[in-house]
Amino acid sequence: MTVLRRCALTAVPFGVATAAYVGVFLASYDRLPGRIATHFSGDGEADGFTSRTAALWIGSGLLVGLGLLFTVLALVSKESPGGRLTAAVGAGTAVTLGYPLVLTVLFNTDVQDPAQVQLPMWHMAVLLLAGVATGTLVWWLTSGVPGSAPARLSPALVLTEGETAAWSRTVTSRALLIPAGVVALSGLFAVTFGLWQVGLLPLLLGLTCAPFAGVRVTVDRRGVSVASTVLPRPRLALPLRSIVSASSVQINAMGDFGGWGYRIRPNRRGVVLRSGEALSVRTAEGREYVVTVDDSTTAAALLNGLVDRHAAGA
Secondary structure (H helix, E strand, O other): OHHHHHHHHHHHHHHHHHHHHHHHHHHHHHHOOOEEEEEEOOOOEEEEEEEHHHHHHHHHHHHHHHHHHHHHHHHHOOOOHHHHHHHHHHHHHHHHHHHHHHHHHHHHOOOOOHHHOEOOOHHHHHHHHHHHHHHHHHHHHOOOOOOOOOOEEOOOOOOOOOOOOOEEEEEEOHHHHHHHHHHHHHHHHHHHOOOHHHHHHHHHHHHHHHHHHEEEEEEEOOEEEEEEOOOOOOEEEEEHHHEEEEEEEEEOHHHHHOOOEEEEEOOEEEEEOOOEEEEEEEEOOOOEEEEEOOOHHHHHHHHHHHHHHHHOOO
């Protein structure tokens, strides 16, 4: 029931936003100019224009596409805490996208020259507050569920004096690269047609996720490093002196981290390319770093051995 409730609370706001946008657009279609104002400067003056047909298809397509995306993410998260955040973010996104789209139609109705259309900037504050309020309401309406099982500490690999060892694996995720590319392109498409308020968020999300579609994880005498195979940066490095212990864990990408890519949670960071096996590293500061990678048991055992030897002063 929890999963169905989260999916419904994610899908319904997008459904309402889509129905409102399409309904208002079709009702006003004959009263709209051939090209309508869809982009506004900081003082509310129109400075970007799109044809009526393109605006209708782009706006409704983004709402439907993002609605399906967030609903599927809420579904695959199952009974996990991350599904609650997904539902809240999805519902808030529906409001922050739907509100300016409907406003754009209303302010262009019965206008002869779209260059004269003005959008008061106080509406931006309203849409942000409405989005946050909607997301908070959905967060409250969706119940939390127990977190994932605690990590099991991997036994240390004993290293003799003077012995060196290193471990390295490359992980790639088409499941992350393809959606990241699609989302980024959809955002770029919207921005190109002047709908920057709608396209900026998908563009940033896509560009943020793309560098983590492939990473190389290395464990050696220096500690742990996670480097993107797509771009030279960003790069995550944990010095050996800062590490307390390492474990092999099983994670749910949506449930434990709310998605894929570089994820941030309270006292927890993750480079998440998929669900399943992952290397978990705990630091002296009390923070946990997780990276999804095969053969994480070996990596954790080697890292624990290196940590023990460093602590012993070897």
